[in-house]
Amino acid sequence: MQSQAQEIIPLSTYQKFVIFILAITQFSVILDFMVMSPLGDLLMKSMDLTPKQFGIAVSAYAFSAGISGLLTAGFADKFDRKKLLLFFYTGFVIATFFCGLAHTYPLLVTARIITGLFGGVIGSISMAIITDLFEIKQRGRVLGFVQMGFGASQVLGIPISLYIANKWGWQSPFLMVAGLGALIVTAIILRMQPVTAHLAVQHDRNAVDHLLHTLKRRKYRIGFSATALLAIGGFMMMPFSSAFAINNLHVTEKQLPFLFMVSGICSLIIMPMIGRLSDKIDKFxxxxIASGWSIIMVFIYTNLGVSPFWEVVLLNVLMMMGIMSRIIPSTALVTALPEMQDRGAFMSINASLQQIAGGAAAAVGGMIVVQAHKQSPLEHYNTLGYVMITITAICVFMLYRVKLLTKKKD
Known part of the structure; x- marks a missing residue:
């Protein structure tokens, strides 16, 4: 009986298309956000920004994304999920285009706020679609492929973005993402079917009542807390990773794309493997295991001094293996908590708290990290590592509680 319970359920042709379209959608959204990190050193120098100012530019997206998710949570289950995805993704594409037109710091922050208002909801809509269309025993694989957007953004998006940024200015990667997004919008319109099964089990609540109902449920709040904590550590370190690599580890600007590309290739290999593994063994x-590994590697990496490039690449890959391997099993567990009629609201609130927690982490990280001048090493980057280690340990406890709740539900 146990072996039958762990059998791999095959995916239909249409399900494979949905996975592809959600994966490439996530790729563009993640790239839009992730590209701020490798562009960090270039942006800070070209606009003469302090780490604190750059942290604000990063957190502006996250805070607006979080607010947007809370505002949409109440009616996220009231509409066809395809229409919601199309509306917010189209807004994201237009806002990203305006990021590419920004030439001053205030305009950049404003454009990032607008991009966050639309982009911050897309991940939660995608998760709701996945939860509606795929059984729990399929979701590890599905999330493994959809989360490949992170790896693909590093393999393809970030190296290309850095290349064209060095050639045509830091605004050009945003124009590239907007162009790709226009093609994705077309594919969603032409090929994706409506996602409306949740409408048949809706309660007659208004948007505010539905939001409050979702927030009041204790088991949902435990899931929200686990997700928010998971976001804090990564958002603290990530925005300053390129500046740390260049100014502290003495990675050159020409080597930086290769560093991200190697990490991305490893993510592309590891994420599907972790996805399949999470469908076969206990997700918690x-x-x-991934959390323990990431704690060790974060401690080593954030305390590095000037190092050979091969050593930086190896340690960065090993660290990302641990960090990324936490995402799939944790997401699969948390998405198993909500009932069908609450999924849209749950995913929106979950994504909102993730973004708000990440935005706060990026802003606080910018206050902790100090740089005397443009070329000097970052100070206190290892402090961010210690904070992440502490939070990671707490996350293990929180996700254990989520596991108990999902078992009870089953």
Missing amino acids: VLFA
Whole structure:
């Protein structure tokens, strides 16, 4: 009986298309956000920004994304999920285009706020679609492929973005993402079917009542807390990773794309493997192992001094293996908490708290990290590592509680 419970359920042709379109959508959204990190050193020098100012530019997207998710949570289950995805993704594409037109710091921050208002909801809509269309025993694989957007953004998006940024200015990667987004909008319109099964089990609540109902449920709040904590550590370190690599580890600007590309290739290989593994073994056990590994590697990497490039690449890959391997099992567990009629609201609130927590982490990280002048090493980057280690340990406990709740629901 146990072996039958762990059998791999095959995916239909249409399900494979949905996975592809959600993966490439996530790729563009993640690239739009992730590109701020490798462009960090270039932006800080070209606009003469302090780490604190750059942290604000990063957190502006996250805060607006979080607010947007809370505002849309109440009616996220009231509409066809395809229409919601199309509306917010189209807004994201237009806002990203305006990011590419920004030439001053205030305009950049404003454009990032607008992009966050639309882009911050897309991940939660995608998760709701996945939860509606795929069984729990399929979701590890599905999330493994959809989360490949992170790896693909590093393999393809970030190296290309850095190349064209060095050639045509830091605004050009945003114009590239907007162009790709226009093609994705067309594919969603032409090929994706409506996602409306949740409408048949809706309660007659207004948007505010539905939001409050979702927030009041204790088991949902535990899931929200686990997700928010998971976001804090990564958002603290990530925005300053390129500046740390260049100014502290003495990675050159020409080597930086290769560093991101190697990490991305490893993510592309690892994420599907972790996805399949999470459908076969206990998801919490997998999460706990990945968390322990990431704690060790974060401690080593954030305390590095000037190092050979091969050593930086190796340690960065090993660290990202641990960090990324936590995402799939944790997401699969948390998405198992909500009932069908609450999924849209749950995913929106979950994504909002993730973004708000990440935005706060990026802003606080910018206050902790100090740089005397443009070429000097970052100070206190290892402090961010210690904070992430502490939070990671707490996350293990929180996700154990989520596991108990999902078992009870089953």
